[in-house]
Amino acid sequence: MAYSDRIRGAYQATLKGIEDAGLFKRERLIHSPQAADIEVEFPTGSPLKKVINMCANNYLGLSSHPEVIKAAHEGLEKRGYGMSSVRFICGTQDIHRELENKLTAFLGTEDTLLFPSCMDANAGVFEAILTKDDVIISDRLVHASLVDGIRLCSAMHDTIKHSDMEHLEEKLQLHADKRFKLVVTDGVFSMDGDAARLDEMASLCEKHEAMILVDDSHATGFIGRTGRGTHEKCGVVGKMDVITTTFGKALGGASGGCVSGRRELVEMCRQRARPYLFSNTIAPVVVEGVLKVMDLITKSTERRDKLEKNAAYWRRGLTEAGFVLKEGDTPIVPVMLFNAKLAQDVSRALYDEGIYAIGFFFPVVAQGQARIRTQISAGHEIHHLDKALEAFVKVGRRFDILGKTKQEIVAKYGL
Ligand SMILES: *Cc1c(COP(=O)(O)O)cnc(C)c1O
Numbered sequence: 001m002a003y004s005d006r007i008r009g010a011y012q013a014t015l016k017g018i019e020d021a022g023l024f025k026r027e028r029l030i031h032s033p034q035a036a037d038i039e040v041e042f043p044t045g046s047p048l049k050k051v052i053n054m055c056a057n058n059y060l061g062l063s064s065h066p067e068v069i070k071a072a073h074e075g076l077e078k079r080g081y082g083m084s085s086v087r088f089i090c091g092t093q094d095i096h097r098e099l100e101n102k103l104t105a106f107l108g109t110e111d112t113l114l115f116p117s118c119m120d121a122n123a124g125v126f127e128a129i130l131t132k133d134d135v136i137i138s139d140r141l142v143h144a145s146l147v148d149g150i151r152l153c154s155a156m157h158d159t160i161k162h163s164d165m166e167h168l169e170e171k172l173q174l175h176a177d178k179r180f181k182l183v184v185t186d187g188v189f190s191m192d193g194d195a196a197r198l199d200e201m202a203s204l205c206e207k208h209e210a211m212i213l214v215d216d217s218h219a220t221g222f223i224g225r226t227g228r229g230t231h232e233k234c235g236v237v238g239k240m241d242v243i244t245t246t247f248g249k250a251l252g253g254a255s256g257g258c259v260s261g262r263r264e265l266v267e268m269c270r271q272r273a274r275p276y277l278f279s280n281t282i283a284p285v286v287v288e289g290v291l292k293v294m295d296l297i298t299k300s301t302e303r304r305d306k307l308e309k310n311a312a313y314w315r316r317g318l319t320e321a322g323f324v325l326k327e328g329d330t331p332i333v334p335v336m337l338f339n340a341k342l343a344q345d346v347s348r349a350l351y352d353e354g355i356y357a358i359g360f361f362f363p364v365v366a367q368g369q370a371r372i373r374t375q376i377s378a379g380h381e382i383h384h385l386d387k388a389l390e391a392f393v394k395v396g397r398r399f400d401i402l403g404k405t406k407q408e409i410v411a412k413y414g415l
Pocket of ligand 1: 116117118119120122143145146186190215216217218245246247248255256257
């Protein structure tokens with residue numbers, strides 16, 4: 001037997017180490033569609049409990065929207081279930097191209113290519129457009145999928161301190177001898193909820209002849225006045241050379257992603273990006289769902305406007321209650337607890353109060369930066385937010401963290 005006791009024992013010891021460190025993640029089983037109100041089985045085997053979901057990426061509340069579901073049903077009837085092919089063999093339907101064109105218009109770019117996920121878009125894009133004569137300069141807090149995509153590419157890699165524009169300019173000068181320079185950032189950073197300074201980055205890139213790539217997964221559909229993304233918020237629509245984003249968050253939340261941007265760069269991905277060439281095409285039912293989402297959010301900004309109001313209401317409530325938050329103005333509102341076990345305990349206590357909000361800790365965030373990341377949705381009504389706030393206050397009081405500084409929380413609970 002190849003999977004010997006020695007091998008099994010080693011993995012068991014590693015897993016026990018994860019558990020002993022308070023870093024073990026347990027999944028909670030949801031028995032209902034994704035929405036503000038969900039039914040959850042937790043711990044596994046317990047009776048179902050109705051709770052308010054405060055941690056989905058369902059920013060626009062479209063994950064279970066009746067019109068999206070209807071469009072997906074119709075797509076299933078008209079275009080079938082699966083394509084059983086990658087795009088370039090026999091996996092491209094008219095609707096795949098239609099969605100690419102809609103995304104191009106929405107994002108204000110020149111062309112778009114669909115990927116099975118944004119993780120795949122990021123895994124494929126760098127290798128497709130860069131060589132060993134080039135350099136990638138990325139923000140130190142970019143998403144794990146960008147880190148992996150950069151690893152898969154032969155270009156040199158350098159980083160800058162988070163959102164530090166002086167450091168960026170220094171690095172652009174340092175790498176002036178390279179053939180091409182590509183600056184890489186998240187639009188909205190997923191763990192902290194702060195937005196990149198894309199206007200300043202775009203100016204620096206112009207000055208130093210560098211390209212810029214932004215992963216706008218936590219922004220597409222709702223950041224900016226008409227929800228086009230962080231580039232709209234920063235007034236630089238048309239200046240992003242590459243945008244990668246996901247359909248797995250605000251845009252209906254099923255799956256899929258894309259690379260959008262300069263015509264030649266997108267074409268290079270069509271020719272060379274390995275997850276595009278070697279992984280199955282997005283199912284027609286998902287394409288039809290995302291097409292409907294694009295229609296809904298192009299016609300009206302009602303949902304992103306409601307989301308903005310909800311997020312401001314929630315942030316104000318938590319601030320007034322005395323929690324330590326990460327500053328920002330996006331629907332990602334991290335409640336800082338610093339200690340991993342405390343984050344898990346608070347999450348569990350919130351659950352008992354009917355609130356679903358997960359603790360984040362190492363390796364998802366840095367050591368000593370554990371938190372509960374709350375995420376607001378247009379699917380929330382004020383009564384959801386009020387009930388959640390009441391629960392947060394009750395639990396915060398029980399753990400004695402209200403009105404306490406980081407130092408006081410760390411002194412009590414450790415790092
Ligand atoms: C969620 C996320 C991804 C992954 O998107 P998928 O489509 O689920 O693979 C990539 N980048 C960022 C910044 C994300 O937040």
